[in-house]
Amino acid sequence: xxxxxxxxxxxxxxxxxxxxxxxxxxxxxxxxxxxxxxxxxxxxxxxxxxxxxxxxxxxxxxxxxxxxxxxxxxxxxxxxxxxxxxxxxxxxxxxxxxxxxxxxxxxxxxxxxxxxxxxxxxxxxxxxxxxxxxxxxxxxxxxxxxxxxxxxxxxxxxxxxxxxxxxxxxxxxxxxxxxxxxxxxxxxxxxxxxxxxxxxxxxxxxxxxxxxxxxxxxxxxxxxxxxxxxxxxxxxxxxxxxxxxxxxxxxxxxxxxxxxxxxxxxxxxxxxxxxxxxxxxxxxxxxxxxxxxxxxxxxxxxxxxxxxxxxxxxxxxxxxxxxxxxxxxxxxxxxxxxxxxxxxxxxxxxxxxxxxxxxxxxxxxxxxxxxxxxxxxxxxxxxxxxxxxxxxxxxxxxx
Amino acid sequence: xxxxxxxxxxxxxxxxxxxxxxxxxxxxxxxxxxxxxxxxxxxxxxxxxxxxxxxxxxxxxxxxxxxxxxxx
Numbered sequence: 001x002x003x004x005x006x007x008x009x010x011x012x013x014x015x016x017x018x019x020x021x022x023x024x025x026x027x028x029x030x031x032x033x034x035x036x037x038x039x040x041x042x043x044x045x046x047x048x049x050x051x052x053x054x055x056x057x058x059x060x061x062x063x064x065x066x067x068x069x070x071x072x073x074x075x076x077x078x079x080x081x082x083x084x085x086x087x088x089x090x091x092x093x094x095x096x097x098x099x100x101x102x103x104x105x106x107x108x109x110x111x112x113x114x115x116x117x118x119x120x121x122x123x124x125x126x127x128x129x130x131x132x133x134x135x136x137x138x139x140x141x142x143x144x145x146x147x148x149x150x151x152x153x154x155x156x157x158x159x160x161x162x163x164x165x166x167x168x169x170x171x172x173x174x175x176x177x178x179x180x181x182x183x184x185x186x187x188x189x190x191x192x193x194x195x196x197x198x199x200x201x202x203x204x205x206x207x208x209x210x211x212x213x214x215x216x217x218x219x220x221x222x223x224x225x226x227x228x229x230x231x232x233x234x235x236x237x238x239x240x241x242x243x244x245x246x247x248x249x250x251x252x253x254x255x256x257x258x259x260x261x262x263x264x265x266x267x268x269x270x271x272x273x274x275x276x277x278x279x280x281x282x283x284x285x286x287x288x289x290x291x292x293x294x295x296x297x298x299x300x301x302x303x304x305x306x307x308x309x310x311x312x313x314x315x316x317x318x319x320x321x322x323x324x325x326x327x328x329x330x331x332x333x334x335x336x337x338x339x340x341x342x343x344x345x346x347x348x349x350x351x352x353x354x355x356x357x358x359x360x361x362x363x364x365x366x367x368x369x370x371x372x373x374x375x376x377x378x379x380x381x382x383x384x385x386x387x388x389x390x391x392x393x394x395x396x397x398x399x
Numbered sequence: 400x401x402x403x404x405x406x407x408x409x410x411x412x413x414x415x416x417x418x419x420x421x422x423x424x425x426x427x428x429x430x431x432x433x434x435x436x437x438x439x440x441x442x443x444x445x446x447x448x449x450x451x452x453x454x455x456x457x458x459x460x461x462x463x464x465x466x467x468x469x470x471x
Contacts, residue, residue: 033444033445037449136468139468141466143466156419208419208422211429222465260465263459264461268434276432377443
C-alpha cells in the first residue's frame with residue numbers, strides 16, 4: 001500500500017514538475033534505500049566486554065533532489081532526506097538486566113535533513129549549505145554545514161571544501177547498579193544531559209587522469225569535544241565480574257577531546273569495455289593514538305551496458321587505543337584516568353566480502369516508467385575478535 | 400594479504416604517475432558511467448554507517464567523520 005502510494009506521488013509530482021515553465025524547481029531524482037543489518041558476537045561493551053552483541057537494524061531512507069535553472073542559466077539544487085532506523089539490541093537490554101525487556105532493548109532513530117546548492121555554470125563553482133537533525137531515545141543531534149567547490153574550465157579537476165558542525169546532546173543512561181553510586185567520580189548522573197560537539201572540515205580534490213581513469217583525494221579534519229565515552233558501557237576492574245561477591249565496576253571513561261585525521265584515496269579505472277576497477281585506500285590517525293588502514297576493491301562487471309554485477313572486498317586493520325583492556329584486566333591500583341572494555345576500540349582486523357547487483361533502464365523497470373535504477377547489495381563482515389555481521393541493502397532510483 | 404594490497408597500491412600509483420591529459424566533454428563517456436562515480440553512493444550509506452559504529456576509524460570516504468549519532 002505504501003509503495004503504491006509512493007509511486008502515485010512520484011508519477012503525479014513528475015507530471016506536474018515536467019509541465020512547469022523553466023525557473024520552477026522540478027524533481028530530478030528520488031532515491032529510496034532500505035537495509036537490514038544483523039550482527040552477533042560475544043564482546044558486548046555494555047556487559048564489560050563479555051556478552052552477546054546480537055543486534056538487528058532495519059533502516060529506510062528517502063532522498064528527494066530538485067533543481068531549477070535561473071535566467072543566467074545557473075543551477076539551484078534542493079535536497080531533502082528523511083531516514084528512519086529501527087533496531088533491537090541484546091546488549092542494550094543489559095543496562096538494566098532486572099527487567100525482562102527494558103525500553104533500551106530497542107530504539108528508533110529519525111533523521112531528516114535539507115540542503116541547498118547554487119551552481120554557477122559559467123564560473124564553475126558551487127556554494128551551498130544544509131541543516132540536519134537526528135533523534136534517538138537518548139541522543140539528539142542538530143547539525144549544519146557549508147560547502148564550496150570549484151572546478152577547472154574543462155571540468156577535469158575539482159576542489160571541494162565542506163565544513164560541518166554537529167551539536168549533540170546525550171541523555172546519560174547509567175547501568176542500573178551505578179545510578180546511586182559515586183561511579184568513580186563519573187562526571188554525570190543518571191538522565192543528566194551531556195554535550196558532544198563535532199567539528200569537521202572535509203577537503204577533496206578530484207582529478208581526471210585520462211579517458212579511463214579518475215582519482216580523488218579526501219582529507220577530513222575532525223575535532224570532537226564533550227561526552228565521548230558511552231556511560232552505560234561497563235568496565236570491570238581487578239579480575240572481578242558481575243558474578244563476583246563484590247564486583248568492582250564503573251562506567252567507561254574516555255577523554256573529552258578527540259582530534260581525527262583520515263586521508264582517503266579513491267581511484268576508478270575503466271579497464272575494459274566490461275570491467276571497471278573501483279579502489280579505495282584510507283589511512284586514519286587520531287589523538288587517542290588509534291591508527292587504522294582500510295583498503296577496498298570493487299570490480300563491476302557489465303553483463304550488458306545496463307546490467308552489472310560487482311563483487312567487492314574490504315580489508316580493515318586498527319591498532320586499538322591504550323585505554324582498552326579486556327574484562328577484569330583494568331587495575332584500580334594503576335589509577336588510570338581513562339578506561340574502556342569496548343572491543344570497537346581494541347586491536348583487530350576485519351574482512352568484508354560481498355556483491356552489488358545493478359540494473360538500469362531509461363525506459364523504466366518492473367513496469368514502472370520512472371524507476372531508473374534498481375540495486376541490491378549484500379555484504380558479509382567478519383572481525384578477528386569474533387564479531388560477524390550481514391548487511392542487505394536495496395536501493396531504488398526514480399528519475 | 401598485506402602484500403596483495405601493496406602490489407595493488409603500487410600498480411595504481413604507477414597508473415596515476417602517468418601525466419594527466421586534457422579530456423574533452425565528448426570523450427568522457429566512460430568517466431561518466433554510473434559505476435565510475437567517485438563520491439559515496441546511496442546504496443553504500445548503511446554500510447558506511449555500521450562501519451562507523453563497529454570500527455574506531457571514520458571519515459576520509461565522503462561519509463561521516465563523527466557526530467550526528469551515538470557512534471564514534
